[in-house]
Amino acid sequence: xxxxxxxxxxxxxxxxxxxxxxxxxxxxxxxxxxxxxxxxxxxxxxxxxxxxxxxxxxxxxxxxxxxxxxxxxxxxxxxxxxxxxxxxxxxxxxxxxxxxxxxxxxxxxxxxxxxxxxxxxxxxxxxxxxxxxxxxxxxxxxxxxxxxxxxxxxxxxxxxxxxxxxx
Numbered sequence: 542x543x544x545x546x547x548x549x550x551x552x553x554x555x556x557x558x559x560x561x562x563x564x565x566x567x568x569x570x571x572x573x574x575x576x577x578x579x580x581x582x583x584x585x586x587x588x589x590x591x592x593x594x595x596x597x598x599x600x601x602x603x604x605x606x607x608x609x610x611x612x613x614x615x616x617x618x619x620x621x622x623x624x625x626x627x628x629x630x631x632x633x634x635x636x637x638x639x640x641x642x643x644x645x646x647x648x649x650x651x652x653x654x655x656x657x658x659x660x661x662x663x664x665x666x667x668x669x670x671x672x673x674x675x676x677x678x679x680x681x682x683x684x685x686x687x688x689x690x691x692x693x694x695x696x697x698x699x700x701x702x703x704x705x706x707x708x
Contacts, residue, residue, distance in 0.1 A: 552688045556606045556620050556650075557585050561643045567630050567644065571619030571688045573605050581674040583654060586667045591646040592625045594668050602657045603644035603672060609683035612649035616656060619692070640676060643699030650680045 552574075558567035572586035584589075586606060587594040597603045608617075620630055634646050639655040647653075656672025 559600040559603040566596035566625040568593040607651040608686040
């Protein structure tokens, strides 16, 4: 079997974030997807070892930002290659909050969707969260950052915690 065939699946790069009264988490994911239109629902898939996963579990809501092609590797690295437990990912960048208090950075953001978790499914190394939209905004007209662009143009690597990681 050639599991690299899965590299041809189309997806984007997103920052998913959530906050509780005294904690927050944010990380890069490549698995954000609209599931239904009535009700409007999206899914995100987050590694269970990521701090962000436990914050989404506790908060019961999340924000999802689709990144644009203007995002560079230092920006992606800020959210994707460090942990929220020992690094303030929003330090030094503009940070806004959703109605539920979830942080997001409008820089390099094509759109923002805010969701309340309505279902979750343990899928092994990752947790799949289904969120019903409570708010959505277009933030930028730049082209969305696809996972293919991340690999081919930015020369980004797939980290071990990514849902698409293949050893």
